[in-house]
Amino acid sequence: MLHPAFEEIACNICGQQKTKIIYPSTLPQDLSLAVTERFAPADHAKGNDQIVQCLNCGLAYANPRMKADYIWQGYSDAVDTKYVTQAEERMRTFKRTIRIIEQYQPQKGKLLDIGCAAGFFLKVAKDAGWNVQGVEPNKGLATFGAARYDVPILSKNFLSSELEASAYDVVTFWDVLEHVPDPSAYIRESHRILKPGGFLFLNFPDFGSRLAQWSGQKWWFLSPVHIYYFNRQTISALLQKEKFAVQKINMHWQTLSLGYLFGKFADYNRFISKTGVALSKMLGMYRLPVRYYASQAMAIAQKPHTSYDKTH
Ligand SMILES: [Zn+2]
Structure with missing residues (x-):
């Protein structure tokens, strides 16, 4: 039963x-x-x-x-104490990400980050000249982020946020879609609030990656918190079903500190993990930023322009 x-x-x-x-x-x-x-x-x-x-x-x-x-x-x-300790490293990742976004939307504009956590990405986007807004269901993270970075964060579930239709140039989801009970509804709602021609950027742990295949049930991303496991085919199918045109799916590189990464490695090998944490502390390299690829992918999709376009 x-x-x-x-x-x-x-x-x-x-x-x-x-x-x-x-x-x-x-x-x-x-x-x-x-x-x-x-x-x-x-x-x-x-x-x-x-x-x-x-x-x-x-x-x-x-x-x-x-x-x-x-x-x-x-x-x-939930109260997550470790997440905010990696602010600096996560912002490095996001600085590269915003440059990728600006290749598609060089004129910038209105950006909504869904599941924005403590607002690291909003802070980076705001500093780069974007008009930003965030949505975050975790009360602790939303309050902390809004106060610390002076960015607007709605502490709500995105689906009940009643945001304006066709209002945003860019919608982003960082480490979000694999967590939500109904990803289709999230993509559909993103389509509704994006301007025609607007872009959706999201990352996901790629279940079809070699790392995922090779590590099997020991894969880093296998966790009760991840309720969906997308690969390139299924993320494309989801986006197309909700009327997006898929532009590209890239490997997504991230930055974390060396010590934090060694700590995470405990899932695979406890000895290497402990030794790594100890060594990096001893050598004063615990906070050394490391760029790494952990089988994350980034999908870029566009809400198609309507057949009648005022600029033509
Ligand atoms: Zn199916």
Whole structure:
């Protein structure tokens, strides 16, 4: 019998229910693990719910999984202490990201960052001359970010934010889509609020990457907090289904400090991890910024212009 806090769900892209099991569950299927532990925003809890793959379209996802109300409760109330310690490094990543965005939208304009956490990206975009706004369900992160960086952050669920239609030049999702119960609804809502010709930028841990294939169930990104596991094909299918034109899917490089990265490596090899943390501290290199590729990909998509374009 399925615990009442859990449910079976259909594929979020094609609606089909026929799946095969990829990884068995390693977590209790009840409430013995607190939702704020399961859904801590960035500091991934260990283990995974059962991961299945849709036999029709190939989307991989957690199923059965906790009902959406519990997931939202987890995100709203979780306290993540490690996330903000990496502000400087995350901002380095975002400085490169904003330059990529400006290749598509050189005239800049109105930018909305969904799931903006403590507003690091908003701060970087604002400094680069963008008119920014953020949405973040985690109350602690939203309050902290708005005060620290003087950026507007709505502490809400994006889907109930009632934002203006066709108002934004750019919408971004950093480390978000794999977390939300209904990714299709997020992409659809992004399409509604973007101006015609506006761009959507998002990153996702690429389940089809060699690293993901090679590390199997030990993959860094396999976590109860990630309820969808996209690859290049399924992210494209999702974007096209919601009327976006996919422009490009790139490898996404990030920056974190050497010590933090060694700490993360504990999932693979505890000895290397501990030695690495100790060594980097000893050599005064704990905070050394390191650019790394951890099987993240970035998708760039455009809301097509309408057939009638005033500028022509
Ligand atoms: Zn499917």
